[in-house]
Amino acid sequence: MFNVSLAETTTCSETDLTVDFRDQFLLTYQHMLLSRVLEEKLGSLYRAGGRIVGGVYLGKGQEAFSAALGVQLRKGRDIYGPLIRDQAGRIAFGEPIIDTVRTYLGAVTGPMRGRDGNIHRGRPKEGHLAMISHLGSLLAVVAGGLFARRLAGTLKDSIGATSIGDGGTSTGAFHEGLNMAAVEKLPIIVSIANNQYAYSTPNTRQYACANLVDRAAGYGVEGVAVDATDLAACLKVFRAAVARARAGGGPQMIVGSLLRLAGHGEHDDASYVPDKARKDPAARDCLAVAEQFTLDHGWMNEAEVRELHEEVRRNVDQTFSKVSKEPTPDPFKENWQALSSADLVEGQHEA
Amino acid sequence: MSITYLEAIREAQYEALRHDPAVFLYGQDIATFGGAFKATKNLSKEFPGRVFDSPISEDAMIGMAVGAAVEGARPIIEMQFADFSSVGFNQIINQAATLYWRTNVPCPITIRMPSGGTAGSGPFHSQSMEAIYAHYPGLVIVTPATVEDAYWMLLDSVTLNDPVIYCEHKFLYYHLKADQIGERGLPIGKARIARPGRHATIVTYSAMVHEALRAAEELQLDGYQIEVVDLRSVKPMDTDTILASVARTGRLLALGEAFPWGGVTAEIIARVSSEGFHLLDAPPMRLNSKDTPIPYHPNLWKSHRPTTATIAAALRRLLRY
Ligand SMILES: Cc1ncc(C[n+]2csc(CCOP(=O)(O)OP(=O)(O)O)c2C)c(N)n1
Ligand SMILES: [Mg+2]
Numbered sequence: 001m002f003n004v005s006l007a008e009t010t011t012c013s014e015t016d017l018t019v020d021f022r023d024q025f026l027l028t029y030q031h032m033l034l035s036r037v038l039e040e041k042l043g044s045l046y047r048a049g050g051r052i053v054g055g056v057y058l059g060k061g062q063e064a065f066s067a068a069l070g071v072q073l074r075k076g077r078d079i080y081g082p083l084i085r086d087q088a089g090r091i092a093f094g095e096p097i098i099d100t101v102r103t104y105l106g107a108v109t110g111p112m113r114g115r116d117g118n119i120h121r122g123r124p125k126e127g128h129l130a131m132i133s134h135l136g137s138l139l140a141v142v143a144g145g146l147f148a149r150r151l152a153g154t155l156k157d158s159i160g161a162t163s164i165g166d167g168g169t170s171t172g173a174f175h176e177g178l179n180m181a182a183v184e185k186l187p188i189i190v191s192i193a194n195n196q197y198a199y200s201t202p203n204t205r206q207y208a209c210a211n212l213v214d215r216a217a218g219y220g221v222e223g224v225a226v227d228a229t230d231l232a233a234c235l236k237v238f239r240a241a242v243a244r245a246r247a248g249g250g251p252q253m254i255v256g257s258l259l260r261l262a263g264h265g266e267h268d269d270a271s272y273v274p275d276k277a278r279k280d281p282a283a284r285d286c287l288a289v290a291e292q293f294t295l296d297h298g299w300m301n302e303a304e305v306r307e308l309h310e311e312v313r314r315n316v317d318q319t320f321s322k323v324s325k326e327p328t329p330d331p332f333k334e335n336w337q338a339l340s341s342a343d344l345v346e347g348q349h350e351a
Numbered sequence: 352m353s354i355t356y357l358e359a360i361r362e363a364q365y366e367a368l369r370h371d372p373a374v375f376l377y378g379q380d381i382a383t384f385g386g387a388f389k390a391t392k393n394l395s396k397e398f399p400g401r402v403f404d405s406p407i408s409e410d411a412m413i414g415m416a417v418g419a420a421v422e423g424a425r426p427i428i429e430m431q432f433a434d435f436s437s438v439g440f441n442q443i444i445n446q447a448a449t450l451y452w453r454t455n456v457p458c459p460i461t462i463r464m465p466s467g468g469t470a471g472s473g474p475f476h477s478q479s480m481e482a483i484y485a486h487y488p489g490l491v492i493v494t495p496a497t498v499e500d501a502y503w504m505l506l507d508s509v510t511l512n513d514p515v516i517y518c519e520h521k522f523l524y525y526h527l528k529a530d531q532i533g534e535r536g537l538p539i540g541k542a543r544i545a546r547p548g549r550h551a552t553i554v555t556y557s558a559m560v561h562e563a564l565r566a567a568e569e570l571q572l573d574g575y576q577i578e579v580v581d582l583r584s585v586k587p588m589d590t591d592t593i594l595a596s597v598a599r600t601g602r603l604l605a606l607g608e609a610f611p612w613g614g615v616t617a618e619i620i621a622r623v624s625s626e627g628f629h630l631l632d633a634p635p636m637r638l639n640s641k642d643t644p645i646p647y648h649p650n651l652w653k654s655h656r657p658t659t660a661t662i663a664a665a666l667r668r669l670l671r672y
Contacts, residue, residue: 052471053470053471053647053648053649054470054471054472054473054647055471106647106648106649106650112647114646114647114648114650114651115474115644115646115647115648115651116473116474116646116647117471117473117647117648118473118647120473120474120475120647132474132475133432133434133435133473133475133476134434134435134437134438134475135407136407167406167407168407170406170407170408171407171408171409171438172408172410172411172438173438198379198380198407199379199380199384199387200380200383200384200404201379201380201384201404201406205404205405205406206406206407207406272383272384328648328650329646329648329650329651330650331650331651331653331654331655334651334654336641336642336643336655337643338642338643338644345642346612346642
């Protein structure tokens with residue numbers, strides 16, 4: 001096995017910690033916390049059974065990496081294509097958590113109206129694309145949005161961003177999408193959360209290069225590696241990458257190293273992850289790390305942190321109790337049409 | 352002792368590996384983990400070096416199987432969900448399906464596709480792909496509906512010298528049990544009379560066989576005897592058995608879980624209409640899912656696919672004609 005990486009991992013030093021940086025750090029930390037508390041609630045509802053049908057897929061441990069990208073984006077201006085483990089990034093981008101809850105509970109009031117569920121949600125017209133399950137296929141879609149804007153002369157300094165896991169990088173779609181984005185020199189951030197596993201499969205069965213970031217050179221794009229458990233480092237890396245993309249530097253590949261701290265879904269106990277991996281620094285909990293960083297720098301004190309936890313919990317609980325009273329879909333009221341051209345929809349032929 | 356449909360699939364792969372050293376298994380999470388549904392549980396332990404975790408690369412997975420088959424291997428490829436086979440579509444329909452016809456070299460690969468809907472699975476983990484693949488010359492498409500067929504048809508698929516799309520229904524994985532696997536049933540290409548009857552014929556396959564049987568029970572209360580034909584393989588399609596059944600009953604309902612445009616049910620109707628028009632006492636009917644992607648919420652999902660109730664209602668209309 002090759003374990004030596006050519007990649008340098010970017011870290012954050014005290015000189016990076018400007019006031020502006022501190023404010024963004026604290027904001028991102030709040031997004032991470034909200035994401036964690038929301039997902040814990042989803043997990044416990046799943047385990048209680050009944051209310052959530054289908055799977056629950058959590059981003060536990062990936063909040064820093066995910067939100068550090070989301071927080072750089074401007075809703076309404078940039079295009080964001082989040083994936084499975086991007087609850088925190090979606091919050092940072094500006095998705096209200098009620099969209100998550102409504103989609104998981106299948107409420108008709110939600111963006112997906114019970115038609116699609118869980119992580120498969122978005123509001124494309126607000127720049128939040130709704131992922132399909134097929135991994136790798138979103139990258140080209142984000143690229144297409146940027147391409148059209150450039151054609152229309154409306155691109156200006158807007159960018160696109162999308163994420164993927166180590167496993168998803170093995171798809172042809174990912175390769176094609178990234179290559180095309182590079183050829184077209186589109187302003188797109190491709191964030192790869194290398195959480196060491198794709199479901200049960202260790203990443204040694206996904207790629208043979210030393211570090212995924214080594215691939216960037218092959219695509220002719222900028223590549224940066226980062227410790228994804230370190231919020232400060234993630235912010236620094238994504239800020240710089242976003243600035244390069246906005247300035248016309250083309251696609252930016254960011255590879256974060258971490259460990260998935262949940263099962264693939266909540267049905268999965270992840271017993272295939274060996275203790276050794278769980279004890280590795282890559283298995284640090286990014287939320288605890290960020291919290292400690294905040295305390296160490298005196299940006300918040302313990303009481304403030306506690307209070308924030310309380311407030312976030314109240315917010316999440318209120319959202320769930322509101323949504324649980326909302327209607328689920330009624331098949332007799334449902335508009336069973338897959339085309340926007342209503343006059344072209346065929347009737348049911350069996351009758 | 353009883354065995355589920357899913358366990359039968361595992362047992363068949365065990366037997367295939369044991370019986371023929373040319374067999375190997377390639378798929379996502381199928382080695383130590385035993386697969387997303389546990390269809391390959393323990394096989395990597397029992398057959399070291401012959402069960403592999405693949406990268407998430409469906410196109411390459413199928414292409415690799417084709418190359419291996421040329422060299423004499425008999426790979427079984429697991430798609431984690433049938434839905435993801437769309438990513439390997441090119442290799443399936445252009446590489447695997449044309450190999451024998453173009454080069455006279457057969458392509459003995461088996462592609463296992465966990466198919467069909469379960470509540471809460473949504474548009475990308477619920478699809479039935481049999482009609483898409485059946486459209487292309489050069490592929491065999493099997494759709495087992497029983498524990499026995501799950502077992503024997505998988506073994507038959509592996510020994511067959513052609514590419515087989517093996518559609519295993521996820522809804523049957525745990526629900527369907529038998530006391531034992533049972534004797535070898537009919538060969539691939541032969542349909543089965545799952546229930547004899549006189550008043551109407553339902554031709555169907557896969558999980559819908561069980562919905563059809565329940566609907567037939569319901570109509571028996573009204574004094575109707577409904578014959579249920581389980582196609583077992585949708586390509587080749589056993590037209591003789593279908594026509595013989597329609598000759599007995601005079602009425603046909605073609606039933607499938609897949610989308611309504613074209614597909615297996617349309618093919619059934621086309622064959623009966625053109626070859627057995629004189630046998631029909633009523634216009635042939637078909638019942639499929641609705642013409643939208645497969646919805647996530649169970650309320651919608653239950654209305655999207657045919658159910659015992661909608662099948663029974665369709666039968667009543669058919670019988671009234
Ligand atoms: C093309 C395709 N094949 C298979 C799957 C099934 N699947 C869903 S998630 C997953 C593992 C993804 O691993 P990774 O990309 O590393 O993301 P992570 O879950 O670790 O965040 C697999 C195999 C899929 N969604 N798409
Ligand atoms: Mg992963």
